[in-house]
Amino acid sequence: MIFLKKVVRLMHPVYFLYTKIFLYSYKNIIRKYSFNEVFLGQRGNNYNARCKRVDRCKKIKDQVLLIVGCGEGADIEGWLKFKPKKIIAFDLMNYDHIWKVKKEFFFKKYNIEVDFFQANADDLTLLQDQTIDIVCSDAVFQHLNDIDSVLLELTRVLKSGGVMYSAMGPLYYSFGGDILSGNNIMSEGFNHLLLNREEYNSFLDVNLKKDDPRNMYFQYDLFSYLRTDEYIKKMTKLNYINLYRSCIVSKRTIGFKKCFPGAYKKLLNNNNEDDLLIESLTLINEKY
Numbered sequence: 001m002i003f004l005k006k007v008v009r010l011m012h013p014v015y016f017l018y019t020k021i022f023l024y025s026y027k028n029i030i031r032k033y034s035f036n037e038v039f040l041g042q043r044g045n046n047y048n049a050r051c052k053r054v055d056r057c058k059k060i061k062d063q064v065l066l067i068v069g070c071g072e073g074a075d076i077e078g079w080l081k082f083k084p085k086k087i088i089a090f091d092l093m094n095y096d097h098i099w100k101v102k103k104e105f106f107f108k109k110y111n112i113e114v115d116f117f118q119a120n121a122d123d124l125t126l127l128q129d130q131t132i133d134i135v136c137s138d139a140v141f142q143h144l145n146d147i148d149s150v151l152l153e154l155t156r157v158l159k160s161g162g163v164m165y166s167a168m169g170p171l172y173y174s175f176g177g178d179i180l181s182g183n184n185i186m187s188e189g190f191n192h193l194l195l196n197r198e199e200y201n202s203f204l205d206v207n208l209k210k211d212d213p214r215n216m217y218f219q220y221d222l223f224s225y226l227r228t229d230e231y232i233k234k235m236t237k238l239n240y241i242n243l244y245r246s247c248i249v250s251k252r253t254i255g256f257k258k259c260f261p262g263a264y265k266k267l268l269n270n271n272n273e274d275d276l277l278i279e280s281l282t283l284i285n286e287k288y
């Protein structure tokens with residue numbers, strides 16, 4: 001086991017170089033969207049790496065953080081390690097029983113207050129104007145069915161000079177962008193874009209069991225249906241200053257293109273190839 005770990009560590013620079021060379025073939029995407037970085041798969045882009053990136057743009061220590069769509073709170077601890085003054089976290093769904101336990105645990109371990117509450121991000125009346133230093137969201141923006149109202153509300157509570165960090169994905173037009181297609185079979189990765197309404201509903205019936213937690217996304221239509229450039233334009237329209245921008249190129253889209261060229265060609269009739277390839281975006285912006 002130790003030997004294997006050493007081999008993996010030794011191979012890392014080779015893999016790193018390989019991905020850099022490979023990603024060079026996507027230089028047009030990099031230029032078009034002014035990405036600072038492009039990743040192939042999740043490597044180099046985990047929670048910890050993303051928190052560090054935010055910290056490089058704006059020091060997290062002693063700041064008030066607002067975590068949007070925190071779910072059960074899996075993304076909170078990553079931020080606590082940077083010693084913020086306080087964390088306020090909320091979700092559309094109520095996870096009170098879990099939040100209560102986590103709040104106590106975090107306070108004992110980090111001596112930092114974490115306040116959880118249930119709310120829709122488009123109505124945060126509990127929070128006053130310009131009281132937040134950093135707004136953070138992981139895997140939420142692609143699930144907002146009224147992203148314009150949410151962005152306005154988050155901008156209201158964010159201080160001028162504050163930072164909005166959002167990592168989002170899978171994006172709807174990429175492989176598995178409906179969080180279901182292609183989970184089991186690669187050929188089904190773009191079912192949400194290739195099937196007609198009736199066929200897609202039958203696909204959902206077969207693949208989405210009654211107790212599957214993903215049901216809520218379909219039940220409440222929690223998808224923003226935005227394309228890569230639309231997310232970026234929304235931030236620019238609100239006068240945000242771009243501090244950092246990156247994306248993940250989907251290995252699964254590349255695999256699909258190789259294995260199913262006919263279906264891929266069909267996808268290109270209605271979609272820009274960038275949107276099929278870009279599975280995830282990270283945007284770090286400063287409020288003007």
Ligand SMILES: C[S@@+](CC[C@H](N)C(=O)[O-])C[C@H]1O[C@@H](n2cnc3c(N)ncnc32)[C@H](O)[C@@H]1O
Pocket residue numbers: 068069070071072074075090091092093119120121122137138139140143144145150222
């Ligand atoms: C994919 S989960 C991500 C959870 C968590 N951020 C994480 O990374 O583990 C998306 C979350 O966004 C929440 N969400 C969707 N729309 C929302 C809204 N309008 N206001 C607040 N939360 C929302 C969902 O309830 C869900 O918990």
